[in-house]
Amino acid sequence: MPNHSNANLSQRDAAVVWHPFTQHQIEPISIPITHGKGVYLYDADGKQYIDAISSWWVNIHGHGHPYLAQKIYEQALKIEQVIFAGFTHEPAIQLSERLLGHLPANFQKVFFSDNGSTAVEVGIKMALQFFHNQGQTQKRKIIAFEDAYHGDTFGAMSLGAPSAFNAPFQDMLFEVEFLPSPSDADACIAAMREKMNHADEYAAFIFEPLIQGAGGMKMYAPETLDSLIALAHENQLLCIADEIMTGFGRTGKWFAMDYLTHKPDIACFSKGLTGGMMAMGITTCSNALFDAFLSDDRKKTLFHSHSFTANPMACAAALASMDLMEKQETWDNISRVEASHQAWKNKNQDHGIIKQIRIQGTIIAFELAVGESNGYMHSIRDRAYQYFIKKGILMRPLGNTLYILAPYCISNEQLALIYSEIENFVAELVG
Numbered sequence: 001m002p003n004h005s006n007a008n009l010s011q012r013d014a015a016v017v018w019h020p021f022t023q024h025q026i027e028p029i030s031i032p033i034t035h036g037k038g039v040y041l042y043d044a045d046g047k048q049y050i051d052a053i054s055s056w057w058v059n060i061h062g063h064g065h066p067y068l069a070q071k072i073y074e075q076a077l078k079i080e081q082v083i084f085a086g087f088t089h090e091p092a093i094q095l096s097e098r099l100l101g102h103l104p105a106n107f108q109k110v111f112f113s114d115n116g117s118t119a120v121e122v123g124i125k126m127a128l129q130f131f132h133n134q135g136q137t138q139k140r141k142i143i144a145f146e147d148a149y150h151g152d153t154f155g156a157m158s159l160g161a162p163s164a165f166n167a168p169f170q171d172m173l174f175e176v177e178f179l180p181s182p183s184d185a186d187a188c189i190a191a192m193r194e195k196m197n198h199a200d201e202y203a204a205f206i207f208e209p210l211i212q213g214a215g216g217m218k219m220y221a222p223e224t225l226d227s228l229i230a231l232a233h234e235n236q237l238l239c240i241a242d243e244i245m246t247g248f249g250r251t252g253k254w255f256a257m258d259y260l261t262h263k264p265d266i267a268c269f270s271k272g273l274t275g276g277m278m279a280m281g282i283t284t285c286s287n288a289l290f291d292a293f294l295s296d297d298r299k300k301t302l303f304h305s306h307s308f309t310a311n312p313m314a315c316a317a318a319l320a321s322m323d324l325m326e327k328q329e330t331w332d333n334i335s336r337v338e339a340s341h342q343a344w345k346n347k348n349q350d351h352g353i354i355k356q357i358r359i360q361g362t363i364i365a366f367e368l369a370v371g372e373s374n375g376y377m378h379s380i381r382d383r384a385y386q387y388f389i390k391k392g393i394l395m396r397p398l399g400n401t402l403y404i405l406a407p408y409c410i411s412n413e414q415l416a417l418i419y420s421e422i423e424n425f426v427a428e429l430v431g
């Protein structure tokens with residue numbers, strides 16, 4: 001009988017696999033997961049974990065969802081993959097039509113890629129080449145937020161605030177100008193206004209709408225973003241919404257941009273797009289932007305593609321996820337999760353070391369005010385991670401920022417268990 005215990009699989013894994021965002025010297029062991037059901041992940045020894053972070057923010061309907069699995073299976077039997085240059089297929093067409101139906105009317109074209117970072121790369125290339133194709137070659141710079149995170153490829157890293165994530169490559173990243181945190185609305189808008197004195201140099205402004213995820217689940221007001229987009233538009237900058245974490249109900253509406261009056265010109269999606277079942281990225285834009293790439297001159301083409309662009313099985317997963325997103329039950333769950341977070345916040349508002357509890361839709365985040373200042377490298381992170389894993393809860397604190405970002409099907413009882421373990425952890429910390 002083959003040995004499929006945790007110990008055996010972890011040992012074999014450690015011998016041959018290099019994991020992402022993992023310091024293997026400090027974290028030598030990865031937990032082998034054999035299956036998932038709803039909000040639970042199960043390891044090889046049969047222990048269950050509540051997936052309180054939706055497996056890096058991708059899963060929205062729960063693991064092992066039979067409807068999504070069935071739709072992917074059915075698609076695999078028809079056509080699993082076909083080159084997307086010169087060819088097309090029904091799932092990609094239907095997904096484009098249905099996605100655009102849920103977006104503001106200025107979005108009219110859909111470009112497919114593989115993941116969040118590539119969706120951002122495409123958005124940036126669209127913006128830069130839009131101006132280049134029209135001879136406006138001086139418009140090259142991009143504006144982003146301090147604490148921004150847009151992915152790990154070189155272009156996406158350039159758009160991220162300088163941090164430990166991209167420090168070894170700083171000298172190789174292209175120039176991006178950063179606005180102060182949008183949580184300080186006045187300073188942020190003033191800095192944008194100042195930059196608009198030489199607006200001709202800028203092609204685009206990119207942002208994570210309403211919540212800066214990896215930067216510490218920092219939340220900010222839609223009015224601030226509205227003012228920034230308005231300023232950018234007055235000065236002919238393209239605005240790029242990175243909805244990779246916020247899309248598909250996560251913030252309480254279909255998209256975070258639904259809270260805005262001023263709409264972006266380009267939007268990037270991934271993660272929840274396929275219900276977290278398959279890797280896929282999408283970048284959307286207007287017909288006006290698309291038209292700037294139409295020419296008898298082939299050099300004006302958007303030369304961007306990945307082997308698995310618009311993979312039919314990923315499209316089928318996204319369509320199936322959209323079926324679920326269009327059900328009232330999903331929205332009832334989203335409201336229920338938000339109400340549950342709100343009730344916990346009300347009870348813990350003035351709790352000793354739990355600071356700045358904030359909620360946006362299904363996301364709740366707060367800081368643990370212990371010792372050092374805030375930040376991703378805060379030493380409390382590892383202790384908290386291990387504590388929750390031991391208790392059967394997958395949390396992945398961002399330094400001393402703890403957050404819950406669970407599949408929408410999480411029950412009130414499962415949420416109550418997470419809250420009570422947070423309280424127990426905090427009680428242990430204060431001794």
Ligand SMILES: Cc1ncc(COP(=O)(O)O)c(C=O)c1O
Pocket residue numbers: 115116117118120149150151152208213214242243244245270271
């Ligand atoms: C806002 C945002 N943009 C882009 C990305 C990159 O996505 P991916 O990890 O799929 O490349 C992430 C991933 O966490 C994200 O949160």
